Amino acid sequence: MSPDRKYLLGGLLLLFGIPLLVIFFQMHNRPDTGPGSKLYRQHCSACHGQDGKGLRALYPPLSDSPYLIEKQALLVCLIRVGIRGSLVTADGSYNQRMPAFPDLTPGDLSQLVLYLQTRWGKTNQISSVKNVEQQLLLCP
Numbered sequence: 001m002s003p004d005r006k007y008l009l010g011g012l013l014l015l016f017g018i019p020l021l022v023i024f025f026q027m028h029n030r031p032d033t034g035p036g037s038k039l040y041r042q043h044c045s046a047c048h049g050q051d052g053k054g055l056r057a058l059y060p061p062l063s064d065s066p067y068l069i070e071k072q073a074l075l076v077c078l079i080r081v082g083i084r085g086s087l088v089t090a091d092g093s094y095n096q097r098m099p100a101f102p103d104l105t106p107g108d109l110s111q112l113v114l115y116l117q118t119r120w121g122k123t124n125q126i127s128s129v130k131n132v133e134q135q136l137l138l139c140p
């Protein structure tokens with residue numbers, strides 16, 4: 001192969017390869033379809049943001065939330081019963097009320113927790129519907 005053709009081939013590879021890679025990674029990084037994502041957009045994103053970054057001093061971010069790491073066993077109850085009072089996180093302190101979500105079924109909660117964990121958590125532990133039902137029994 002002549003050097004000219006090699007350059008042409010390399011150029012073509014860059015031209016088409018890079019955008020394809022970018023598209024692939026964007027699709028991979030955005031689990032924006034599926035039931036969990038829909039539930040999040042319906043019920044949570046108004047306060048915590050589509051990107052989970054929260055809203056300044058009002059609503060805490062979800063990435064690195066202790067409820068997705070060491071306190072994950074309490075996450076289901078937090079969503080079901082809501083939370084109020086002061087809350088201190090790595091990003092600051094919050095003192096607003098988060099509403100309860102009594103209408104979310106164990107199936108919904110399981111999908112939602114899976115979504116939160118995959119997107120912002122550090123574990124990929126799956127909260128099965130059965131797990132969720134057990135955790136709901138322990139809610140205050």
Ligand code: HEC
Pocket residue numbers: 040043044045046047048058059060061062064065066067068078079083084085086087089094095096097098099101112116
């Ligand atoms: C009306 C606004 C609002 C909505 C809607 C809302 N939240 Fe919240 N959320 C809050 C507020 C405010 C706090 C902090 C409460 C406090 O200050 O005690 C919070 C706290 C949290 C925390 C704990 C954060 C931490 O780092 O400790 C998690 C997790 C959470 N919310 C998840 C959710 C999920 C999941 C949904 C959807 C089902 C949701 N929230 C819907 C306002 C909201």
